[in-house]
Amino acid sequence: MEQLIVQLSLIATCALFILALMWMSHPSTARRGVRAGEIGMVIAIIGTLVHHEIVDYNLILIAMAIGTVVGVPMAYLMPMTAIPQRTAISHAFGALAVGLIGAAEYYKYAHVAAPGSFVFWALMLEMLLGFLTCTASVIAFAKLQEIMPTRPIIFGGQRVVNALIAAAALGVAITLIFAPTNTALFPLFVGLALLFGILLVIPIGGADMPTVIALLNSYAGLAASAMGFALGNKLLIVAGALDGASGFILAVIMCRAMNRSFANVMFGGFGTLAAGSAGGKDDRPVRSASAEEAAMVLENADSVVIIPGYGMAVAQAQHKVSELYQALTKKKVDVKFAIHPVAGRMPGHMNVLLAEANVPYEQLVELEDINPELPQTDVALIIGANDTVNPSARDDPKSLIAGMPIIEADKAKTVFVIKRSMNAGFAGIDNPIYYNQNTQMLFGDAKAVTADMVKELAGGGGH
Amino acid sequence: MVDGFNPDYLFVFMLAAFLGFQLIKRVSPLLHSPLMSLTNAIAAVVIVGAITITGEEGATPLAKTLGFVAVLAATINLVSGFLITDRMLKMFKRKDG
DSSP states (O other): OOOHHHHHHHHHHHHHHHHHHHHHTTTHHHHHHHHHHHHHHHHHHHHHHHTTOOOOOHHHHHHHHHHHHHHHHHHHHGGGGGHHHHHHHHHHHHHHHHHHHHHHHHHHHHSOOOOOEEEEEEHHHHHHHHHHHHHHHHHHHHHHHHHHSSOOOOOOTTHHHHHHHHHHHHHHHOOOOOOOOOGHHHHHHHHHHHHHHHHHHHTGGGGHHHHHHHHHHHHHHHHHHHHHHHHHHHHHHHHHHHHHHHHHHHHHHHHHTTOHHHHHHHHOTTSSSHHSOOOOOOOOOOOOHHHHHHHHHHOOEEEEEEEOOOOHHHTOOOOHHHHHHHHHTTOEEEEEEEOOOSSSSSSTTTHHHHHHTTTOOGGGGEHHGGGGGGGGOOOEESSSOOOOGOOOHHOTTTSTTTTTOOOOGGGSSSEEEEEEESSOOOTOOOOOGEEEETTTEEEEEEHHHHHHHHHHHHHTOOO | OSSSSHHHHHHHHHHHHHHHHHHHTTTTTGGGGHHHOOOOHHHGGGGGHHHHHHHBBBOOOOHHHHHHHHHHHHHHHHHHHHHHHHHHHHHOOOOOO
């Protein structure tokens, strides 16, 4: 009877998790999805706690209490601009939990289960994914938080070293599967997996973080699934598979949005080789304008498309950008936002920032939907985006980013670019859009320039 | 039970993975950030494994220590994961809302 109740609780949790993802499809039902997930989680935890196998509750309850005390302020105090970092570090926590449970299970079975039995295969896979995701996520966190340099860290023979470490980790894992009593080897396995995680992420640059975070999300899920195989827990298999599928799809979307392969993102060291091969520098003159002039043009436009990029997040300009949106909307200007899938440091980064600043989500338009509209658009305003609007991706087959889908801002009648200086973007490629006849540069900090435009619109409004 | 491989598990994994692909494909790109924090919170269901390791009969001090840290890490993830997802979703408003 008790066994049946436990099983039923796991099935209910599975159903609720599936509903949670189903309801995430649209903003109007998404919060219901979170409720479903929470209820599912509570059922799973209670179902496990009442299980007769559990005899000691003290440690569990203490750990859960501390975790809650840490987790609640983390959720409420975290500024929205830090969401990519938070996501990276939460992958690290999740993967650490998986790895540690795997380690405890390994010691439990080392002298009990037969060498070569399935449980060791599942546990080794679980720990390999868990521990490497843990350190890889910590490095991703450090890069996003800029504790570490965000540029790729490359050294001679890097790929050979990585391959050797991976081979060694696999070798030790297989040895442990067939000789599980050899517990002295176990710390070596853990060390190699942790080291491999570090080496995997250090050569990856800041702008590739959306793909990396998505991939780590996937690994953390697959590790949880492997744990389900080892423990014979179907709920873990399902939850892990859902998480794994989610991270994988997001990573594929990110790669497609850059016209690159997984291998290229993971092993490319992108942005380091770019400088030499980027072709001749554009020597056409650059036109610049003041915020006041730009505000006048915006005010007289019928349609404006704003294209935000990571620069908007860095300058924390989203609230000023929202004020600009409100001011222009009041003057009957149609304002839309064009969101490139890889804009920012994680999937959906720009959407969250603009939603936080009270921009209605109907105004946030995807790449494929906005491009046909741009030739009829009066003004394209580029705020802190660079490679995602670089026309050479479309026009120059020799460009390093050739074939990457871009937001075709250059097709708008007038283009304004808010930019600090003429430095190249992440890819290190010159951007011809800055030199076009219809482009005017607004040099300065994104927040300050936008604020000036808002002030101008408020003052010159004629009321 | 421990020794053998149960093909049922692979069956469950296969179905869940296909279901996952279909479900995630429908998620609006608007919500990719909250989606990631939600799936991360859901994956914190590994806490059930951590609870078993920590509290089961005959758990060694080592298992209790590892399990304690695992319960702690998973709790942080699930609490902050669900709360921050909801906090993000609350911000997505309609024009007239």
